[in-house]
Amino acid sequence: MKEIKEYEKDLASIRTMMERSAKFISLSGLSGVLAGIYALLGATAAYYIAQYPVSPLDYRTYTLRDEGVIIKLLVVAGVVFVASITTGVLQSMRKAKKHNVKFWNTASKQMVFNLSIPLVAGALFILIMLANGHYGLAAPASLVFYGLALIQGSSNTFDEVRYLGYCEIVIGLVCAYFAGYGLLFWALGFGVMHIVYGSIMYNKYDR
Amino acid sequence: MKNPFDHLDKVLEHRLRLQIMSVLVTNDVFDFNSLKEVLNVTDGNLASHIKALEKEKYLSVTKTFVDRKPNTKYKITERGRASFKKHLDALEAVVKQQK
Numbered sequence: 001m002k003e004i005k006e007y008e009k010d011l012a013s014i015r016t017m018m019e020r021s022a023k024f025i026s027l028s029g030l031s032g033v034l035a036g037i038y039a040l041l042g043a044t045a046a047y048y049i050a051q052y053p054v055s056p057l058d059y060r061t062y063t064l065r066d067e068g069v070i071i072k073l074l075v076v077a078g079v080v081f082v083a084s085i086t087t088g089v090l091q092s093m094r095k096a097k098k099h100n101v102k103f104w105n106t107a108s109k110q111m112v113f114n115l116s117i118p119l120v121a122g123a124l125f126i127l128i129m130l131a132n133g134h135y136g137l138a139a140p141a142s143l144v145f146y147g148l149a150l151i152q153g154s155s156n157t158f159d160e161v162r163y164l165g166y167c168e169i170v171i172g173l174v175c176a177y178f179a180g181y182g183l184l185f186w187a188l189g190f191g192v193m194h195i196v197y198g199s200i201m202y203n204k205y206d207r
Numbered sequence: 208m209k210n211p212f213d214h215l216d217k218v219l220e221h222r223l224r225l226q227i228m229s230v231l232v233t234n235d236v237f238d239f240n241s242l243k244e245v246l247n248v249t250d251g252n253l254a255s256h257i258k259a260l261e262k263e264k265y266l267s268v269t270k271t272f273v274d275r276k277p278n279t280k281y282k283i284t285e286r287g288r289a290s291f292k293k294h295l296d297a298l299e300a301v302v303k304q305q306k
Contacts, residue, residue: 004305010225011298017229021237021245106234106241 024107024157026099028091029206032198035084039190042080046073046183056184070130077142080190095206107156115153118145139182143172143189158205164197211300218263219294223248224256228291231266231283239279257281265290 019025047056049072096103122145126138147168154162168189175185219225226246230237243253260266265287269280283291 004302007298007301010222011295011302013222013226014229014295017226017245018233021230021241022233102244105244106237 022107022110022156024105024111025205026092026096026101026103026108027157027161027201028088028095029198029201029204031084031088031091032194032201034087034091034198036191036194036196036198038080038083038087039194040187040192042076043183043187043191045076046186049073049076051183070135074130111153111156114156115149118149118152121145122149136179136182137176139186140172140176140179143168143175143185146189147172158201160197160201160204164193167193211297211304214293214297215301216290216294216297218259218265219290221256221259223252224260225294227253227256227260227281228265228283228287231281232288232291236269236280236282238281242281260287263287263290 050069093103122141125145126141129135129138129141147165147170150161150165150168154160154165171185171189171193175182175189178185219228223246227242230242230245239253239257242257243250246253257266257268261268263286264284267282267284269282271278271280
């Protein structure tokens with residue numbers, strides 16, 4: 001018969017194995033902060049493209065009809081997205097190396113798969129809306145779908161990601177009601193929230 | 208449970224087997240190489256314990272080929288899940304009894 005200590009160790013190892021096999025824990029907090037900064041820069045660029053010289057705090061009553069402006073905004077959003085993903089992947093690879101685990105493992109594959117379903121559905125939905133001239137709800141829709149994607153992906157990584165998802169959905173819904181403040185809410189959801197979330201995660205896990 | 212020690216599963220007393228089962232309880236399917244990586248063990252060691260679990264019908268094995276390389280996947284059986292749960296309950300009872 002084994003000693004009691006051994007049974008306690010058995011129990012502890014069950015928990016460790018369950019977490020290690022299903023959770024992607026190399027997700028970097030710092031990359032969240034950087035993604036937030038990129039989003040704020042993007043929002044600033046978008047402001048100069050679409051709204052300047054009207055104050056960003058003013059409620060926009062007119063809608064965008066100029067196709068050139070829409071294309072420019074899409075390019076800005078695309079650059080922010082690619083830069084954030086690249087930073088996230090590079091930082092997480094570094095963190096995985098430091099902890100001596102593989103970056104592309106069962107958990108991270110599962111997470112990417114889960115994340116991508118609401119994300120791709122949302123992206124297509126927004127592109128269809130834009131193609132049909134429904135510009136007003138693009139910003140809130142991107143926030144809501146992103147929030148859903150985070151909640152979906154959170155089961156394979158830190159639980160905190162789920163709460164970020166809830167926040168994005170709430171911000172998205174409020175934004176849908178006040179569509180004229182779209183850019184401001186977008187900056188709040190993708191910029192400020194990422195910086196807050198990233199710094200919390202960095203302090204909690206990465207230091 | 209009068210004597211929780213009686214409910215402990217002999218097959219799962221070995222820690223590596225218990226760890227293999229923990230991974231399979233959490234994940235739908237898991238392949239050999241990923242298991243090896245998560246558990247940080249050698250091929251031979253892992254294979255022999257998987258064999259023991261397979262013999263007890265605690266897990267099922269599917270062998271396929273990916274790019275001509277063998278890819279073996281494992282899935283927990285209902286029997287395996289029930290045994291794991293029973294063993295886990297017994298473990299908790301054992302530890303609790305001592306406190």
